[in-house]
Amino acid sequence: MTDLSTRIAQFEKMASADPDNDMAHFSLGSAYLQAGRHAEAATSLERCLALNPEMSKAYQLCGQAMIGAGWTDKAVQVLNKGFEVAATKGDRMPQSAIADLLSSIGREPPKVAKTAVPGAEAAKGSFVCQRTGRPGTQLPRPPFRGPVGAWIHANISAETWRDWIGQGTKVINELRLDFSRDKDQEIYDQHMREYLGIDEDTLAQIQLRA
Numbered sequence: 001m002t003d004l005s006t007r008i009a010q011f012e013k014m015a016s017a018d019p020d021n022d023m024a025h026f027s028l029g030s031a032y033l034q035a036g037r038h039a040e041a042a043t044s045l046e047r048c049l050a051l052n053p054e055m056s057k058a059y060q061l062c063g064q065a066m067i068g069a070g071w072t073d074k075a076v077q078v079l080n081k082g083f084e085v086a087a088t089k090g091d092r093m094p095q096s097a098i099a100d101l102l103s104s105i106g107r108e109p110p111k112v113a114k115t116a117v118p119g120a121e122a123a124k125g126s127f128v129c130q131r132t133g134r135p136g137t138q139l140p141r142p143p144f145r146g147p148v149g150a151w152i153h154a155n156i157s158a159e160t161w162r163d164w165i166g167q168g169t170k171v172i173n174e175l176r177l178d179f180s181r182d183k184d185q186e187i188y189d190q191h192m193r194e195y196l197g198i199d200e201d202t203l204a205q206i207q208l209r210a
Helices: 004-017 022-034 038-051 056-069 072-089 092-104 147-155 158-175 182-196 200-209
Strands: none
Touching: 004 022, 004 182, 022 038, 022 056, 022 158, 022 182, 038 056, 038 072, 056 072, 056 092, 072 092, 147 200, 158 182
C-alpha cells in the first residue's frame, strides 16, 4: 500500500498541475488531515469547497481540520454551512459527522427544514440506504467481490451506487487514474469509501467480520 508521504506528494503534484481540480484538492486535504497537518488540510479543503460548494464530505473534513488547527470560529462557519448542504442533499453520514464535530466544540447544529422524501410513507419497511437514510432499491448483487462489496450490497441503495458511478467517473477523469497502476486503484477505492461513508472504523469492522 502506498505510504502517506508518497500519496501527499502525488496529490500536491496533481493540485499544482491543475489548480481548478476540486478532487485533487480534496484528496490532498484528506491526506494532510491523516498526517496531522491540520492547517494545510484546511487550506486545501477550503480550495476544494470554493470549486465545488456541494461536496458534503469536504465540509466535514475541512471543519475537522480547522478544529485541529485551533481555528474554532472558522470551523463553526464551515460546519454550519456543511450541515445545511448535507441536509439538503440527503447526505446523512456527513451530516451526522458534522453534528458530532459541532458537539465536540460545544455548538449545536443549525436548524434546517426537514425535506420530505417522496413515497417514504409507502416505502416503510423497504430497503433503506445507510448513506442517505432514504428508501431505495437494493442492488441485485454485490458490485464486486470481497467484504466491502458485500457491505455495499447490504447497506447502499442502487440509486446511491449509481450516483457514485457518476462521481467515480469524474474522479478517474480529473485525477487521470490508470487502473494498471496499483496506487491509482487505491486512490479510486479511497474516494469510493469516502463517498459511501465507509470510514476507517467501518472498514476495520467490515474486514474483521470477513
